[in-house]
Amino acid sequence: MGKARLEHSASAHGGVRVILKPLPRRPVQVRDELLPSWIRRLAQANHCSVEDFCGYLGLGQSRVPERMKDLRQVNWARFCSAVQQTRDEIEAMTLPDTTHLPIQCVSSDDFQICESCRDQTPGVILRHWRFAWSLTCENCGRPLVARHPSDGLSDRLRLRAARGAAVLKTAVDANDLKRMRRISRTLAVLKILGLEYPASFASRCQLQRSEALAAIDVCTTRPLLGAAILLCGNDKAFWELRRAFPLHRRVIARVLTLSEDIERRLPRLQKAEPAPKKETKAAYRPVASEGALQAARQAISELGPDADRQALLVRADTIWKSQSCVSH
Incomplete structure (x- = not known):
């Protein structure tokens, strides 16, 4: 009209x-x-x-x-x-007020949608699409689609992200500020380590958001192990963590010890010696410890920190070798 x-x-x-x-x-x-x-x-x-x-x-x-x-x-x-x-x-049609929470968990833009509901009602936007903990559509049950979806997410990462999302939702519903501060510290650790994670869990990139939600799961169920995995091989981050969290230096020292133990047990974390010239073509040239460290992290992300240690070693070694072959 x-x-x-x-x-x-x-x-x-x-x-x-x-x-x-x-x-x-x-x-x-x-x-x-x-x-x-x-x-x-x-x-x-x-x-x-x-x-x-x-x-x-x-x-x-x-x-x-x-x-x-x-x-x-x-x-x-x-x-x-x-x-x-x-x-x-x-x-009841408006978004909840979460400004008092230490982290941003309700998005101000449409970072994800349900394609089925959008096709059925063009232009529709549902409230729970804006929630960082929402992974599936509450109306039709289909997975929500991020603006920048990722096809290569492992089942282990999806499972851990779902667990982390459940922890986040429970904390918000209960207005559990103590747990929310713990989640906020998890984000702070990720930033200190120099990882490119979003400031909130409402990233348009499905991979970044899944890894951030998975970090909640690891650092909630096994906080020391989760922090040790993130700290593994990054001595500079250890001192930055001590400065950022001066009241938790003893805990950070324990985490560092655990991190060093993980680093010793995972394969090829130290810089490998140059391969002898008489090596056959079947041998692969060693790379710097950063590549091995990334392989170890990927193995832990796929199998989980509670997986069998030998399985972690085998998987990390396989990833490291495949990356070395691709680089050549």
Whole structure:
């Protein structure tokens, strides 16, 4: 509808409260739909721009509200009468306020979607798509698709990411600030180690997000081992951790000891000696310890730190050899 067709009538109580007639076209709300998604679909169905539509509804702004705090200036009588929804129903369509938490776990953009639900209702956005702990669509059960999906995720990494996501969701639902601070420290360790992880768990890159969620699982179920794996072979990070967490130096020293033990047990972590010239073609040229370290980390990521030690050694050695062959 055009702007002229947005009719309204005044209430009899002093003429102050403006009550609108119900909108002529009201698309059915999808379960758990985000408020901006529904407002945009309402505006489109009634042939009105989103900016004009927000003003007509009494939202007091041209930007479509997403969070409950964005609804402070809303004319509720006007808004509710137009869309035929109660205030509680409208507020339930907004994102929860998580600004008091030490980490960002609710995204401000559409970093993932459900392609099936989007195809069924073009333009729809569901609330739980914005949650960092959401991996599957709550409406249809299909896996959510990241903006930058990764095809090569191992089953072990997917499983650990799912466990980490469950830990994050439980902490948010329970408003468990102690556990959230522990998760925040996990992110801080990742940053100190110089790994390219996102500032939040709502990365558009599926691989980065999966690894970050998996880190929650490892560092929650076996925190010392998880930190030792991250610290393995990185002496500079040890001193940076001591500076960043001065109250936990004794724990960090224990982690360093465990890390050094892991480094000794995993294959070829030290720089290999140059191969003799008489070696046959079947022999492969040794590489720097960084390549072996990456192979060890990948093996742990695939099999998990609680896997059989011999299996970890064999898998890391296989990865290291394949990388060496590819480099040549």
